[in-house]
Amino acid sequence: MKHLFAFPLVLLLCTHFTSFSQNKYELKQGWKCSPVLKVNDNGLRISSTSYPLTGWMPAVVPGTVLTTMLENKQIPDPFYGMNNKNIPDIFHTGRDYYTYWFVKDFNETIKSGEQAWLHFRGINYSCDIFLNGKKLNKERHSGMFLRQSYNITASINKNGANRLAVIVYPPDPVGNPNGGQGGDGTIAKNVTHQYVAGWDWIQPVRDRNTGIWDKVTIEKTGKINIKNPHVITLVPGQRKPDGAQKPATVKVSAELENPTALPVKGLLQYTMAGKKVSREVTLKANVTAEITLPDLPLENPKLWWPAGYGDQFLYPMNMQFIISGAVSDEENLHVGVRQIQAETNTVTRSKQISVNGQRVFMKGGNWIISDAMLRFSPERYDAEIRFHRDMNLNLLRIWGGALTERPEFYEACDKYGILVMQDFWGSGDCNGRWPDPMKADDQWTRRKYPDDHDLFLTSAADQIKMIRNYPSLAMWCGGNEITLPQDLMFPLRDSILPKLDGTRWFVDYSNSDDMSFNSLGGGGDGPYGIQPLKRFFEYRTWPFNSEIGSVGVGDYQSLERFIPKENLISPEYLTGQREKVDSVWNYHKYIGYSDHINAYGKPKDVEDFGKKAQLVNYDQYRSLMEGFSAHMWEWYTGVIIWKTQNPWTALRGQMYDYYLDPNACLYGLHNGSAPLHIMFNQADSTIMVANNTFNHQYDLMMVVKGIDMQGKEKNLGQAFIEIGPSTTRPIFPIKNDIRQMAKKEGMFLSMRLMNLKQEIVSDNLYWLPDAEGNYSGLNQMPKADIDIQARKTAKGKVEVVLSNSPSNTIAFFNRLSLVDPTTRKRILPVFYDDNYVSILPGEKKTVLMDYTETGITPLVSIDGWNVKEQFIPVK
Missing domain, CATH: 3.20.20.80 (Glycosidases)
Structure with missing residues (x-):
């Protein structure tokens, strides 16, 4: 399968080889579909270009039956109100109701020496595939997490008119959506996602996401097809993001497929960082072989770092197979040079993660899925991962009741520096960790889910190959809150992962003792x-x-x-x-x-x-x-x-x-x-500073003030401090000061770190309750009339400056938005470098906004706690 990275044009122009008319494109537009209940013919007839599709409706591919029905206005939006209750559930309708035929006509011809390939990146749950009156798969394909590739060279029509027909069957069983986690649990008998039968954060997805849910592509190559390239980077020692670097090592291999009846001799090569590495290869007829290339020592490499610690540099890599001076196939990747380590911290008795030899405190979020109905797009992935970068997080865990995330997700994580912990497909709720009266089967039976263990392991191996090259992928996890059955976990841990990856930590389940020794002085997850x-x-x-x-x-x-x-x-x-x-x-x-x-x-x-x-x-x-x-x-x-x-x-x-x-x-x-952060310990009223960077921080002035509801300030402390890398330290307590000041109506607590230029490097404002635990003073605050200026600084970028008069109180908790000038509704998404901001008396605050322009000039809206709502034109 080819990665989806664009390769710089300059490198393509410098390739001194002729090539076949190779290309790869997605079959996305123009699909049609019909429920199987309305179709009486078989796939051999339906896939004939002469077969009439009268009455068939437009289909969404990639997509599901439900997304197609929504697009054709056959169902209401299941995400609005109680609409989802009005959509028939597959458990009650039977599986045939959501079993569909999908058909795509496309134009393609094959020249002498060319090979054509049909790739499916994901179908849920099983299917049969037909092309031009021929069945491509010998046995029914099953498994949501298993790619499919077919050599269709001999099946392409000479006149260029081709028809692809796919019948997609739902999971079996579909599970009873009885209100339990994963419904009655039986959805987990399949190698599929579990949340679709309902969870405590979502209602059931009525078709269980049946459909061609991921990309379908056509690829043309010469005699040899490059598959599943594998890149490993070794970065020994402890590194820092800046300065000259000692060498790193790049190790590369790839699978080469020769589908022809004769041996083929050629050159496998790749270009990276201005260097070319190659190896002569002879492939026997009708074989697929893994070929390892010589190691590349990379001098003074530019390293990839998690967000907040350094840059996310990605090297373009172009891999080609050359036959007699012609390019048979090529793959384009982006390579992040970094190394992940996991070791036990003996103080906490939990795993600590290091990147390039530097330990990183993991600040993460659990990620479910971008869209419950599998409507994925690179743009949405990019926006969501950017939000996580903007939260100053550095890790996302892909929850095991969902799916193996898509390459485009990982591309966004590479770009924004978000490490990923990827669960495999299991959850304690469905897979038997607890007794549960909502489940159809007992714990002993559920512990053996899924039914087809060979399919699970085959799928796992395939998905590892799909995403293993992304530098953001940091950890593998067996499942959510439970180990996989031993005959799944042991092969995965001891043979499949070492063979196909071997560079990342495998944790057996998401809250296991291997990750976090869970019998210390309190708590749990x-x-x-x-x-x-x-x-x-x-x-x-x-x-x-x-x-x-x-x-x-x-x-x-x-x-x-x-x-x-x-x-x-x-x-x-x-x-x-x-x-x-x-x-x-x-x-x-x-x-x-x-x-x-x-x-x-x-x-x-x-x-x-x-x-x-x-x-x-x-x-x-x-x-x-x-x-x-x-x-x-x-x-x-x-x-x-x-x-x-x-x-x-x-x-x-x-x-x-x-x-x-x-x-x-x-x-x-x-x-x-925030990487460098001054904060107030809410338990013991101590001022603390956290340094989540690799750098020693010197000459920082700490300035702490108490501010009443009228804006009157009281100095609570000021001192120069330093703090070492990756450290938190207490400074001093202020309990008595704030107790007296907040007693009557609460107070504001302003805490700042400033450098020697008197620039603010950390700014934190707390609002503290009165002696009764209420925020009584906030409701009595005077209004603050502030000055707001908005100007466009570049395409899609707006700068807003908020100025508060010295005679005002704090202008508190202001939500800024970019809005449509006609509807006054928010433009989405917009990325703000800060929001819900407060401006102290006599001060200014600047907020930067970033969005995709649509041809209209937006307004800036502001709505604060004691600042009136208003709309500001952008100059």
Whole structure:
């Protein structure tokens, strides 16, 4: 399979070889489909170009049956309101209801010496494939995570008119969506994703995502086809991101396929960093062989680093097979030169991860999937991974109840410096870790899922080959909260991974003792709901916590996108009771804020609720990451938030909504996860500084001020400090100062680090409650009339400068947005270098915005706690 990286034109122009008319293109537009219940003919007839497709409807490929039905307006949007309840579920309709034929006509001819290949990157769940009246697969193909490739040279019609027909069958069994995690669990008898039968963060996907869900491509080569190139980079010793580097080693191999009846002699070569490495090869007839090339010593390499630690440099690599001066096939990759190490930290008794010899404190998020209905795109992947980079995270864990993420996902992680922990396909819920009355089978039976272990291992080997070259891939994980059965785990761990990769740590399951010794002085994974802020600092969880999370409701503009107007009712918290919540909110998996909203005053309406929820969101996630950073290398080597995004319109655990609209969770995390960060320990009122870089930080001035609701300041401390690399240190406590100042109506606490140029390098503003635990003073704050200037600095870039008068109080918690000038609705996505910002009296703050222009000149909107909503033209 070819990687999807573009290769610089200059290198292509410098290739002094003629080549076959080789190309690779996706079969994406112009598909048609029909439910099998309406088709009486077989694939041999349907795949004939003369077979009429009268009455067949346009199909979405890549896509699923449900996405096609949605595109043809046969079902309502399942992500809106309660619409999903009105879509027939496959458990009740039977599998034939969602079994579909997919047909694509395309033009292609074959010249002498050329080979044509048909590639499928993912079909769920089983299928038969026909081309021009011939069946391509001898046996029915099964497995969601198993690529397919067919040599179609002999099947291509000479007149260039070709027809591909694929019948796709749903998983079997489909599982009963009875409200359990994974429904009744039987969906896991297949080698497929499990969340589609329902989970505690999503309703069931009615067709279980049946369809041709990933790319279909046609590739043309010469006699030899290059497959599954493998690149390993070795970076010995401890490195730093800057300065000259000692050499690194690049090791390269590839599979070569000769489908012809004669031996073929040629040259396998690649070009990287201006150097060419090659080897002469003779391939026997009708064989596929793995060929290893000589090692490349790379002098003074440019290294790849995780976000926040250094650059993410990627070397272009062009690999070719040359026959008699002609290019038979080529592959283009991007190579990140780095080495991942995993070792046990003896203090925490958990794994610590190093990159290029430098240990990295893992600040991660659990990733479910980009879209629950598998509507993937490079643009959406790029936006979501960029959001995670902007949160100052450095790791994403791909949860085992979903899928092996797509190459485009990994491309985005390579670009933005996000390490990845990739689970294989299993979860304790379906696979028997706990007794569960919702499950159809007992624990002993579920422990043996899936039914076809050979298919699981074959699929695992294939998916390893698909993604192993990405530098962002850092760890493999057997499954979510449970080991795979031994006859799956042992071959995977002891033979398949060492043979096909061998460079990454394999953890047997996501919260295992190998990752995090889980019997220390308290805690476990989680907690999963809203917490008192001090608990993040004083409650000791597992030392590499794979799942801990909280709330994540968006504001009113987010809610109204998917909740009908009549259901936009604010949840109501009654003391000592559970929240009273609207049925649509419950359907979208709302988890409660307890009394945390009421601490800001009982919400007047849902808009007020959404606004106050953002204050809670910001504080929760800032304190979560600060609490773990406060005990870096002492209690913890890492933390992974459950979870940072939702693949549908859920109301929990998300830094941005399904529509890519960020909420305050994102910016609280952005603040609390900053590489160099001054912070307030909510448990013992100590000022602390965290340095999550590899550099020693000298000559930093710490400036701490208390500010009342009128804007009056009190100096609480000022001192020069230094801090070593990858370290957290306490400075001094201020408990008595803030207790007195906050007693009546609460207060603001401004904490800054400044360099010798008096530039702010870390800025943190807390709002602290009164003696009763309420934020009473916030509701009495005077209005702040601030000056706002917005100007375009480049294409798709806007700079906003907010200026607050010295006579004002703090202009508090301002949400900035780019909006359509006509509708006043937010443009999505937009990337802000900060948001929910506050401006102290007499100061300015600049916010940078980045978006994709669409031909309209947007407005900048601002809506603050004590700043009136207004819309500012962009100059």
